[in-house]
Amino acid sequence: EGCQGAKAPVRVGMRLVKGLSKEGAERVVAARRQAPFRQLSDLRKRARLDKGDMEALVDADALASLSGNRHQARWQVMALEPERPLLSHEHYASADALNDEVSLPEPAVSESVMSDYQSTGLTLRAHPLALLRDRAPFVRCKRHDDLKALSDGRFVRIAGLVTCRQRPGTASGVLFLTLEDETGNNNVVVWPSIQQRYREELMKGQLLLVKGTLQKRDGVTHIVAGALFDHSSALGELRLKPRSFR
Numbered sequence: 001e002g003c004q005g006a007k008a009p010v011r012v013g014m015r016l017v018k019g020l021s022k023e024g025a026e027r028v029v030a031a032r033r034q035a036p037f038r039q040l041s042d043l044r045k046r047a048r049l050d051k052g053d054m055e056a057l058v059d060a061d062a063l064a065s066l067s068g069n070r071h072q073a074r075w076q077v078m079a080l081e082p083e084r085p086l087l088s089h090e091h092y093a094s095a096d097a098l099n100d101e102v103s104l105p106e107p108a109v110s111e112s113v114m115s116d117y118q119s120t121g122l123t124l125r126a127h128p129l130a131l132l133r134d135r136a137p138f139v140r141c142k143r144h145d146d147l148k149a150l151s152d153g154r155f156v157r158i159a160g161l162v163t164c165r166q167r168p169g170t171a172s173g174v175l176f177l178t179l180e181d182e183t184g185n186n187n188v189v190v191w192p193s194i195q196q197r198y199r200e201e202l203m204k205g206q207l208l209l210v211k212g213t214l215q216k217r218d219g220v221t222h223i224v225a226g227a228l229f230d231h232s233s234a235l236g237e238l239r240l241k242p243r244s245f246r
Contacts, residue, residue, distance in 0.1 A: 019056035024049050040066050040076050054080070127182035128207070129160060132234055137209060144184030152216040158186050158223060159209040159231065165202070177225075179208060187222040188212070198228040205230035 014025040024047065031037070031046040040063065044054060057063050058073045067073040132138045141159040142150070150156065160179030167175045175195055177188040188210055195202060209231050212223040 014062070017056050017060040017062065019059065020053055024053035037066060040073070041080060044080060051077075127180075128235060129180075130182040132159075133182070135234070137229075137231070138234075141209065144181050144186050146183075147186070147214060147221055150214055152214065154214045155211070156214045156223060157209065157211050158188075159207065160186055161207055162205060175202065177202075177208070177210075179210065186210075187220075188225050189215075189222055190225045190228070194225050194228070198225075201228045201230040204232070206232040207235055 014020060014028065017025070027047040027049070028043070031043075034046075037043040037046070040054075043049065043063075043066065047053075049057075054077045055074075058070060058077055061070050061073075063073040063077075067076045129138065129143075133143075137157075138159050141157045144158075144160075147156065147158075158179060158181070160181040162177060163180045163185070164178035165175065166177075167173070173192040173195075175190040177190060179186045179188055190198075190202065201208060205228070207230070209229040210223060210225050211227040211229075212225040215222055215224055
């Protein structure tokens with residue numbers, strides 16, 4: 001607040017973290033109100049988190065301020081000893097303070113993006129389409145922002161993550177898709193005949209490429225689908241073949 005030109009921070013609620021128990025999240029919030037967490041062992045003890053909750057926070061990259069990147073956080077969480085009643089508090093304080101001086105490299109951007117989607121369903125990093133844009137077949141696809149300059153009735157290719165599927169009862173069986181790319185959301189109209197031909201792609205696809213006709217009416221832009229192709233496997237390739245973006 002009050003910073004000229006500075007970007008406002010974006011905070012993601014813990015309810016989006018897959019695998020984090022509701023009780024664990026509530027204890028984190030309550031303990032954080034009392035005092036900031038100093039290190040991972042402090043978080044675990046004061047919020048009384050079990051291994052599952054700690055790993056869920058690691059997967060969501062929620063521990064960066066305490067341990068660094070995901071790889072480093074996972075290593076440090078693995079090193080934390082579970083508390084046992086027969087051992088003293090001093091024992092754990094000493095063990096948790098040990099520094100093995102292992103420094104793990106930060107994950108590639110592509111790996112972090114996919115981990116974000118798997119753990120929270122969204123990312124504050126680069127969009128997957130931005131990472132795939134220079135690869136076939138996505139290099140030939142128009143972005144959402146590109147459609148503004150194109151004329152009505154033009155053939156186009158677009159690609160994006162499927163964020164919404166709707167079949168309103170008043171739409172005579174028409175299916176409406178929303179495909180998200182790195183610049184915005186594209187609205188796609190799929191007529192019943194096309195739905196039958198590409199049923200599996202429509203039902204299972206997470207990342208679709210659509211060939212169709214651009215239509216502009218009264219300030220509304222959408223694409224009438226003529227063919228749909230499931231390229232969800234490309235999302236897995238981002239994790240399997242990480243690249244350097246330096």
